[in-house]
Structures are given as C-alpha cells and as structure tokens.
Amino acid sequence: MEAEKYLELLSENFPNIPAVSTEIINLKAILNLPKSTEHFLTDLHAEDEAFQYMLKTASGVIEYKIDQAFDLSQAEKNELATLIFYPEEKLEKLKANQAKLGAAEYQKFLNQIIKLSKDVSSIYTRSKVRKALPEEFAYIIEELLHLKKDSKNKKDYHDQIVKTIIEIGQAENFIISLAQLIQTFAVDKLHIVGDIFDRGPNPHKIMDVLKNHHDVDLQWGNHDILWMGAGLGQKALIATAVRISLRYGNLELLEEGYRINMRPLARLARNYYQDFKGEIFCPKLIERDINDQDKDISAQMQKAIAIIQFKLEGQLIKSRPEFKMNEALYLEKIDYKRGILTLNEQEYPLIDNHFPTIDPKNPYQLNEQEQEVIDHLSNSFQNNDRLQEDIRFIFNNGSMYKKYNGNLLFHGCVPLKQNGDFAEIEVEAKKVKGKKLLDFFQDVVRHSYSTKTKRKDKRDWLWYLWRGEYSPLFGKDRMTTFLRYFTDEDDKELYQENKNPYYSLREKEEICNKILKEFEMDPEQGVIINGHTPVEEKRGESPIKGQGKLLVIDGGISAAYHKKTGIAGYTLIYSDSEMRLISHKPFVSKAEVLKKGTKDTLASKVVKKFEPAKKISDTDIGIKLKDDIKYLEKLLKAYQNGTIKEKYN
Ligand SMILES: O=P(O)(O)OC[C@H]1O[C@](O)(COP(=O)(O)O)[C@@H](O)[C@@H]1O
Numbered sequence: 220m221e222a223e224k225y226l227e228l229l230s231e232n233f234p235n236i237p238a239v240s241t242e243i244i245n246l247k248a249i250l251n252l253p254k255s256t257e258h259f260l261t262d263l264h265a266e267d268e269a270f271q272y273m274l275k276t277a278s279g280v281i282e283y284k285i286d287q288a289f290d291l292s293q294a295e296k297n298e299l300a301t302l303i304f305y306p307e308e309k310l311e312k313l314k315a316n317q318a319k320l321g322a323a324e325y326q327k328f329l330n331q332i333i334k335l336s337k338d339v340s341s342i343y344t345r346s347k348v349r350k351a352l353p354e355e356f357a358y359i360i361e362e363l364l365h366l367k368k369d370s371k372n373k374k375d376y377h378d379q380i381v382k383t384i385i386e387i388g389q390a391e392n393f394i395i396s397l398a399q400l401i402q403t404f405a406v407d408k409l410h411i412v413g414d415i416f417d418r419g420p421n422p423h424k425i426m427d428v429l430k431n432h433h434d435v436d437l438q439w440g441n442h443d444i445l446w447m448g449a450g451l452g453q454k455a456l457i458a459t460a461v462r463i464s465l466r467y468g469n470l471e472l473l474e475e476g477y478r479i480n481m482r483p484l485a486r487l488a489r490n491y492y493q494d495f496k497g498e499i500f501c502p503k504l505i506e507r508d509i510n511d512q513d514k515d516i517s518a519q520m521q522k523a524i525a526i527i528q529f530k531l532e533g534q535l536i537k538s539r540p541e542f543k544m545n546e547a548l549y550l551e552k553i554d555y556k557r558g559i560l561t562l563n564e565q566e567y568p569l570i571d572n573h574f575p576t577i578d579p580k581n582p583y584q585l586n587e588q589e590q591e592v593i594d595h596l597s598n599s600f601q602n603n604d605r606l607q608e609d610i611r612f613i614f615n616n617g618s619m620y621k622k623y624n625g626n627l628l629f630h631g632c633v634p635l636k637q638n639g640d641f642a643e644i645e646v647e648a649k650k651v652k653g654k655k656l657l658d659f660f661q662d663v664v665r666h667s668y669s670t671k672t673k674r675k676d677k678r679d680w681l682w683y684l685w686r687g688e689y690s691p692l693f694g695k696d697r698m699t700t701f702l703r704y705f706t707d708e709d710d711k712e713l714y715q716e717n718k719n720p721y722y723s724l725r726e727k728e729e730i731c732n733k734i735l736k737e738f739e740m741d742p743e744q745g746v747i748i749n750g751h752t753p754v755e756e757k758r759g760e761s762p763i764k765g766q767g768k769l770l771v772i773d774g775g776i777s778a779a780y781h782k783k784t785g786i787a788g789y790t791l792i793y794s795d796s797e798m799r800l801i802s803h804k805p806f807v808s809k810a811e812v813l814k815k816g817t818k819d820t821l822a823s824k825v826v827k828k829f830e831p832a833k834k835i836s837d838t839d840i841g842i843k844l845k846d847d848i849k850y851l852e853k854l855l856k857a858y859q860n861g862t863i864k865e866k867y868n
C-alpha cells in the first residue's frame with residue numbers, strides 16, 4: 220500500500236512512459252560517471268589566506284590536471300596555474316608587461332583554460348555544469364565545453380568562437396569565468412573537520428567563503444563549539460572567546476570583524492589593572508605587531524576577562540555537579556594574603572597575586588563592573604547579525620561526526636578507556652558511550668540552538684564540550700589555562716593536559732576497526748579522518764595511524780603551530796582513483812605566489828589507491844540513485860501493465 224502511494228506520487232513527476240524511461244536512462248548513466256573529488260581540510264584556526272589558497276589550488280589537484288593535460292615547462296605551468304588561481308591579478312600583471320599580452324597570448328590562454336574546464340567538468344552531468352555557469356556567458360561556455368574536437372568542422376567552430384571572444388574584447392572576462400569554473404569543479408565536496416575559529420585573525424572571512432561554497436559540510440571542533448555557545452549567550456564561553464582573541468592579538472577581529480564594542484571591557488581593565496604589566500598576559504603576536512601602548516591595554520583587558528571567565532566557570536561547575544569538574548575550582552583554593560594556591564595539599568606560589576576584583580569569601584562573585592561588562596558582551600554577541608549568521612551556518616551545516624562515502628569524520632575523538640573499551644558517562648540519567656555518546660552531544664547541540672528548546676541547561680553542555688574530560692571535541696582530561704597564567708614555570712607539571720587514551724590507542728588497527736564498526740561502517744573500506752592534534756612531522760610523527768585506517772590531517776595551518784609541526788598543514792584529497800595526503804609549506808602571500816609560482820608549496824603521498832577507479836555507483840549518492848531507479852522501474856512496469864494510468868497533456 221505504502222509503495223503504491225509512493226508510485227502514485229512519483230507519477231506526478233514522471234507522468235508517462237517516455238518521461239519515466241528518460242529518467243531511468245539518465246540516472247543509470249550518472250551511476251557510471253567517475254566519483255567526484257572530495258577535499259578535506261581541518262583546524263583552519265582563522266587563517267583565511269592560507270585556507271583560501273588551499274581551496275583555490277584544490278591542494279594540488281589543479282596542477283595535477285595541468286600536468287595531465289599539457290606538456291609544459293615549469294615556467295609555463297606556473298603561468299597557467301597562477302592565472303587559474305588568481306585570474307584578475309595575474310591578468311593585471313601580464314598587462315603591465317605589454318609585450319606579452321596580445322591576441323596570440325589570449326588565444327593560447329583561452330585554449331588552455333577551455334581544455335582544462337572540459338577536463339574538470341567532464342565527470343559532472345550537463346545539468347550540474349549548467350547550474351554552475353556564470354549567467355552572462357552560460358550559452359557559449361556550454362557550447363565550448365561540449366564540443367568534441369574530432370572533426371574539422373567542430374575545430375573551426377571552436378576556433379571561430381575563441382577568435383570572436385578576443386575580437387569583441389571579452390577574452391579576460393572569459394578567462395576569469397572559466398578560471399572560477401575550474402576552481403569550482405576541481406573539487407565537488409568540501410569537508411571541514413573542525414576548528415575554524417581562534418588564534419588567527421579572520422574567522423569571519425573564512426565563514427564568508429564557506430557560506431558561498433557550493434557543497435560543504437563541517438564537523439564541529441572545540442573552538443567552533445566555543446563560538447557557537449558564545450553566540451548563544453553562554454557567558455563562560457563568551458568570556459573565553461574574548462580572552463583567546465585578546466591572547467592572540469585579535470582585538471581587531473572583535474571590534475571590526477564582528478563589530479563588538481570592547482570599550483566597557485577596556486574601562487574595567489583601566490580601572491583595576493592599569494599599573495599591571497604582566498608579561499604572561501601579553502598578546503602572542505605571530506607575524507603581527509602592535510605598539511607598546513596597545514600591547515599594555517590589550518594585556519590588561521585579557522587579564523580582566525580571564526578573571527571574569529574563571530569566576531563564571533566556578534559558578535558553572537558548582538551549579539552542574541554532573542560535569543565533575545571540581546578540580547578546576549581554583550579561586551577558592553587561593554590564600555590571597557600569601558599568594559599561595561593549594562592543590563592536593565601541596566602549596567604553589569602564584570606569580571601574580573593581584574586580584575583586585577575578587578572577594579576571598581565569595582571568590583566566584585562578579586563585582587558590579589564585571590557583571591556589566593559580561594552583560595554587555597552577551598548582548599553584543601547575541602544581537603550581532605554577522606556573528607549570528609555565521610554560527611547559524613555552523614549549526615545548520617555541521618555535526619559531531621559525519622559518515623560520508625564510507626569514511627568516518629570527526630574532529631577530536633571517541634572517548635576510550637585505557638583498555639580500549641569505550642568510556643561511559645552518565646548524562647541525564649542515561650549511560651552513554653561510543654556512538655551513543657556522540658549522538659547524545661549532537662542532540663544537546665541541536666537542542667541548545669533550536670528555538671523551541673533553547674534552554675540554558677543545554678547551553679551549559681556546550682561549555683562542557685569545550686573543555687570537559689569526556690568531550691569528543693576536546694579529548695583531554697583538563698584544561699590548565701588558569702595554572703598556565705598564574706603558577707610558576709618551575710611547577711610546569713601543573714600545566715600538563717593529558718590526552719584521552721584514544722590518542723595512543725588509535726595507532727592500533729584493531730581499535731580503528733572497532734570504532735568504524737561502532738559507527739556501522741565497513742572497516743575494510745573506510746578510514747577515520749581526524750583533526751585537532753597537530754602532527755609533529757618534524758619529530759617523525761606520521762599522520763597515518765592504525766595501518767592506514769586513520770588519518771590525522773591537522774598539520775597546523777595555524778601560524779602558531781608552524782614551529783611545532785614543521786609544516787603548515789595537511790589536506791586530504793579523495794578522488795575516483797586515490798586518496799592523497801598533502802603536506803603544505805607555509806603560505807607566504809598572494810603576491811609571492813604571483814611572483815614565484817607554486818613550485819615547492821606542497822608535497823604529497825598516496826595513502827590509498829582504487830583499482831578500478833570508483834564510480835558514482837560506489838558512493839552514498841549512488842546508493843540513493845539506485846534506490847530511486849528501483850522505484851522508477853516499478854513505475855514503468857505499472858504503466859506497462861496498466862495499474863497506473865499514463866498522463867499526457
Ligand atoms: O596556548 P593557548 O592559547 O592557551 O591554547 C592552549 C589550549 O588550547 C588547547 O590545546 C585546545 O585547542 P586545540 O583544539 O587547538 O588543541 C587546550 O588544550 C589548551 O589549553
């Protein structure tokens with residue numbers, strides 16, 4: 220009965236035998252197209268330029284296509300590649316060198332770019348290509364893309380189109396449009412495995428690119444949850460997001476990027492910490508500089524918001540005993556007169572004992588001005604169109620984990636016990652572990668945002684996801700920010716944050732297989748893809764774990780990590796024929812690429828080869844299409860034997 224109803228419904232779209240037959244033929248043909256390319260990036264940490272470069276170059280895919288299509292010298296290849304990555308700028312550069320840009324040059328570039336456009340779009344259906352074409356030239360580009368050069372007539376036709384484009388002064392516009400088309404089609408699906416925010420200067424610029432991308436999904440990272448919770452008004456997270464921005468010298472991001480008025484915080488800082496010049500709160504400035512005065516005020520503001528954060532965290536820990544985070548109740552363990560912190564009966568001297576806003580009898584209480592500051596920030600975060608639009612996109616297009624074409628993607632970990640069992644936690648009177656634990660948190664995040672259930676208690680869980688021991692996004696037993704600020708380096712053992720056993724156990728193939736099975740994936744086919752922990756290639760660490768069953772693609776795009784990892788990030792490309800891991804050298808600037816080309820910006824390694832090459836029929840979409848075909852065939856039968864009447868109008 221159900222099935223019949225469905226066929227009736229289907230018949231509205233395909234009312235007769237020719238219509239349903241056409242669709243069956245079309246879908247069956249699509250199943251035989253090559254699998255389109257997926258691109259995986261992670262831990263972007265607000266480095267918009269490096270990110271955009273990875274996206275534009277499709278991590279080497281475009282250069283690979285150039286190599287396959289043409290036999291060019293390195294210089295010629297650089298010229299063509301940069302023309303595709305930065306068409307406007309490259310054309311300007313070429314024009315500045317007049318001798319180089321005549322009809323012959325335009326013709327050469329147009330021919331090259333048309334050929335590449337054909338190559339990259341050949342694996343897509345005509346209708347998909349048509350949708351991506353720039354409106355103004357859609358018809359003519361479509362003609363060019365589908366022309367086969369096999370007959371003399373067709374070649375003449377093609378040459379005439381190119382000639383006319385040049386004659387009517389449209390060569391540059393065509394080059395720009397086609398370059399964009401190549402960038403779009405080199406990669407079909409983009410996956411961002413978490414951590415768009417923090418440390419770098421421009422998360423909002425990354426968000427602009429993602430919001431305009433044709434097909435992207437996100438797996439939430441701990442730094443994303445931080446900003447999502449902050450956007451929802453979770454005050455401990457707001458304080459943390461502001462503190463981290465100040466710590467990395469990103470006052471401008473707050474004030475100009477998201478237009479958050481920081482004056483109330485500056486006033487608080489001036490009031491209580493004006494004479495304070497603590498080194499420890501100095502902004503970390505990576506490849507950026509600010510003057511001494513700004514540095515001082517920024518340090519004072521960082522301290523002011525840090526104290527607010529620690530107070531709010533204390534309140535939260537006390538009101539949510541199920542978080543089991545009493546260990547982090549530092550403010551009540553301080554002897555403020557002596558400047559001593561007592562932990563596990565051991566005394567630690569504080570390197571900074573200036574706490575003018577703390578009442579030792581009631582250390583988590585915000586004073587009046589602090590309360591005003593956080594209320595004001597909370598208002599600005601929640602009533603900020605730009606930030607709200609960005610976090611809405613992250614809520615709507617993100618998830619705790621993603622199963623896609625046989626692979627399992629998540630940012631941090633699936634919490635494990637030392638013996639390899641899934642770690643279990645009790646939440647809301649339920650015990651959860653493994654996949655269920657991630658599903659629980661996924662529901663919490665969705666409920667925290669849904670207008671119907673927008674509840675404060677759910678938002679508090681976002682804070683837990685940021686820094687709780689069993690948070691799959693965090694994956695460490697504690698966050699020692701307070702101790703790193705206030706205790707002596709000689710007591711460095713206090714700073715230790717211990718990673719969940721997952722991080723050592725994932726080296727074992729059987730553990731990776733167990734996790735894949737827990738998520739109902741086939742361990743023979745799929746791999747786990749993680750971000751979160753920068754792989755220290757420099758120290759010989761490999762991004763490939765568990766005999767190739769797990770890939771960690773955090774190579775530290777973040778400038779703050781280059782020294783540690785020795786590279787500037789990994790990306791992963793999954794095409795029809797291979798999975799390729801790319802390690803990137805630090806991206807210097809667009810100007811540098813335009814000058815020197817892209818040689819030596821990356822090294823790559825094939826981690827999996829597929830023979831025969833994968834087709835759409837082997838993908839998730841393929842499974843869905845096969846199902847669609849099954850029903851279309853039933854409908855066709857129903858028309859043939861008359862159980863459903865054909866309609867013609
Ligand atoms: O040096 P900072 O800015 O305090 O950052 C260190 C903090 O960041 C974290 O590493 C989390 O960030 P990541 O997800 O980027 O690793 C914490 O474990 C740690 O406390």
Ligand SMILES: [Mn+2]
Pocket residue numbers: 414440441442630692750751752
């Ligand atoms: Mn992370």
